[in-house]
Amino acid sequence: MSNSVLKVQDVEYDTKKIVDAVPSERTKVVRLKNAFVFAHYATLNILSQKLLLSAISRFDLDPFKSDTIVSSTLMERSSLEGGESKIDYNLVDQSLCDMYFDTIESRTILLPAKEILSTIGGQNKSNIIKCLNEIFETSIQFNYNSGNEDHLSRIRIVERVDHVKRDGCEAKILLTFSQSFMPFVLALSNYRSLDLDVVRGFKSKYSLKIYHWLLHALDGRGYFYITSDELMSRLGVNPNKKPNGFFNRIIKTPISEIKEVSGIDVVVAEDRLQARGRPVQGYVFAVKKGSKWPQIPRKLKELLLDQMAGNEVDEATQSLSETIDFSKDKFEEDMASVSSQPVMVGTPFTAEDLSQPDLF
Numbered sequence: 001m002s003n004s005v006l007k008v009q010d011v012e013y014d015t016k017k018i019v020d021a022v023p024s025e026r027t028k029v030v031r032l033k034n035a036f037v038f039a040h041y042a043t044l045n046i047l048s049q050k051l052l053l054s055a056i057s058r059f060d061l062d063p064f065k066s067d068t069i070v071s072s073t074l075m076e077r078s079s080l081e082g083g084e085s086k087i088d089y090n091l092v093d094q095s096l097c098d099m100y101f102d103t104i105e106s107r108t109i110l111l112p113a114k115e116i117l118s119t120i121g122g123q124n125k126s127n128i129i130k131c132l133n134e135i136f137e138t139s140i141q142f143n144y145n146s147g148n149e150d151h152l153s154r155i156r157i158v159e160r161v162d163h164v165k166r167d168g169c170e171a172k173i174l175l176t177f178s179q180s181f182m183p184f185v186l187a188l189s190n191y192r193s194l195d196l197d198v199v200r201g202f203k204s205k206y207s208l209k210i211y212h213w214l215l216h217a218l219d220g221r222g223y224f225y226i227t228s229d230e231l232m233s234r235l236g237v238n239p240n241k242k243p244n245g246f247f248n249r250i251i252k253t254p255i256s257e258i259k260e261v262s263g264i265d266v267v268v269a270e271d272r273l274q275a276r277g278r279p280v281q282g283y284v285f286a287v288k289k290g291s292k293w294p295q296i297p298r299k300l301k302e303l304l305l306d307q308m309a310g311n312e313v314d315e316a317t318q319s320l321s322e323t324i325d326f327s328k329d330k331f332e333e334d335m336a337s338v339s340s341q342p343v344m345v346g347t348p349f350t351a352e353d354l355s356q357p358d359l360f
Contacts (some may be wrong), residue, residue: 008162008174017105022058024115030194031187037216041140042236046205048131050120052157053199053208055175059109059185064317070100089188097182098185104159104176107185112170113163121200125163134160135175155180192216201261206235207254214264214287223296225271227282251283264289 006013030053079085101107142153160176192215215222232239271282
């Protein structure tokens with residue numbers, strides 16, 4: 001067999017056509033599509049998440065961006081949209097990805113195993129194999145609405161994964177992404193950049209997802225509400241098997257990690273106002289980076305005040321609470337400033353409220 005041919009799981013790869021890995025020293029961030037914020041999938045263990053993000057961040061996008069057919073297609077689409085003829089990465093879609101990434105090599109990356117172990121904090125080969133198998137078995141579910149109808153799309157992340165060792169060569173990790181996942185590997189539009197040094201500091205498997213949510217909120221209004229059921233669904237927690245110590249394990253611990261390694265301040269308030277003594281209905285997250293908390297509506301203020309009553313609170317919660325003005329004039333000012341979101345002003349949340357597109 002030629003040295004340029006690599007056989008993995010009965011599939012022959014032409015190694016000369018496999019995507020080059022961007023050197024690790026040049027990859028400081030990973031870009032994640034905003035769609036991941038709203039995706040539903042079982043949460044990978046933290047080492048698997050770090051391995052996957054490392055592979056995505058090191059996938060060389062330059063060949064795709066410099067391809068003449070890709071460029072001409074995007075310019076043509078831009079012109080048809082009524083604008084000037086230019087390369088607009090917002091117009092990259094699945095059909096264009098299917099056209100460009102039609103060969104298995106074009107979706108495959110090889111990474112040195114020792115380097116990846118160092119990056120993800122693993123200890124040995126078995127860590128890598130366990131992570132690869134978990135990534136291979138994972139699909140991501142996206143729910144979206146089109147034409148007043150709800151749709152569900154389920155996407156496999158990878159087609160093949162393996163730990164490869166060839167004679168005279170160092171061991172490498174092979175990942176072949178699925179064609180359906182390639183728009184998420186490219187992430188050329190509608191994305192958030194995650195600092196890989198921050199990600200490497202996470203230990204809880206829930207920290208990465210919540211961190212992504214908070215970055216999304218920072219670019220928006222600085223807070224969001226999410227129902228308890230929706231939060232569990234997005235984190236891949238079975239609502240019928242809610243673990244003991246749910247708040248501490250699933251929310252408090254990840255939030256503590258995020259605050260420690262990212263410089264983001266976060267306050268979480270439980271929504272119990274509409275059903276005192278019953279299970280938590282949902283959570284409000286307020287987030288800031290820097291000195292100024294977001295302008296928050298009265299509903300969040302009420303939740304915070306309720307949460308603080310008779311309880312010890314952390315420094316961030318105390319800091320945010322001190323910015324709250326419960327005067328009638330301030331309440332009317334709040335109402336005017338968030339008139340497009342009346343649900344967030346002093347009224348209980350309902351299922352209808354949560355369907356509003358400007359809520360998280």
